Amino acid sequence: MFKPMASIFTNHQIAGHYRAIDRARKCIVPFHFEIQGQEYPKPKPERNWFRRLSGTSSQKYAMVELTPFKVILWSPERRNLGEMAIDDVQKIQIGAIRWHAGDGLDPGRAFRATIFVLTAKGNYYFANSDMEVLPAIVKFAHEHDVPVEDPLHLIPLLKAGWKAAAKTLRDTYSQISAHTGYPDSKV
Template sequence: MTDLFKPMASVFTNHQIAGHYRAIDRAQKCIVPFHFEIQGVEYPKPVPEKNWLRRLSGTRSEKYAMVELTPTKVVLWSPEQRNLGEMALADVKLIQVGAIRWHVTQGLDPRHAFRATIFVVTEKGNYYFANSDMEVLPAIFKFAHAHEIPVEDPLRLLPLLKLGWKVAAVTLHETYAQLAEHTGYPNSKV
């Protein structure tokens, strides 16, 4: 398994002016929540716009940062849809998928207690992303497999997710401490 907690120089070409929330630098030092768009599908799915004027104009009230995976590159978008930076897909050497406890699960539906983690490993740096939709993990695996990018799954989540997230969440909640024990993933919430 790859040691993923060593920030290095960025391979993203920065297209944004100074003061762009330093999303790329932050993603090299800590796990940063981002939505993902993989071949036109968003994770998590966008919430339908309730404001009728925004629906007509095609804009959204809810804004969020996005990682877009295309057949040739990885692009980071700001909540305002500004290009924060991009790198060639060929620069990605490995993707590690996992999960972290996001909330204390006592009394909560276990599906809401975890966040998917996506660690992108390159020669020049590692990038750490979190996503609230665990269904992003099988989509990333499928995308990476299609583009011949190795995927590590130290928590063995991909077979578990084949059962559906509702069943997988209960199993993950019950076995997370044992799964995370030798992986470097924190057992407590982050």
């Protein structure tokens, strides 16, 4: 794990927004991701007919948006929490952690993708429930010349699809994470 440092995000002094960014610097925080228009995890269809007609959604969540020029954090209310230039990102580390899930559940639900964004002024820790975000982040990073670390070697596993990768990851996670600093226990 990396030591949090000072924030690089701008616009975070607005009331309450600093806490969200500060928390992402200290611990792994669940965020949805939007990478060039694609959301991870995919939004669930709205069940309320009035909201469907009006185009609004009852589900609200914080989001990290990756664009060709910057990284933007959005609050659940879609307020800009802060942004940084993509050039400020020194490295991205991808990984997986065991989540609060029982052993009898689907192995695909037992893990969360982790995305650590490393900058000169701070490191930010994000989690996402959709492991398909990892190949999308790797592709995005390569397109924008951002180095990517994959200490758990997840990308080769994910080429077979998340269902097969989840079973392999469940069976071998202790060995894979042994010397990486990732916790073997559930978070």
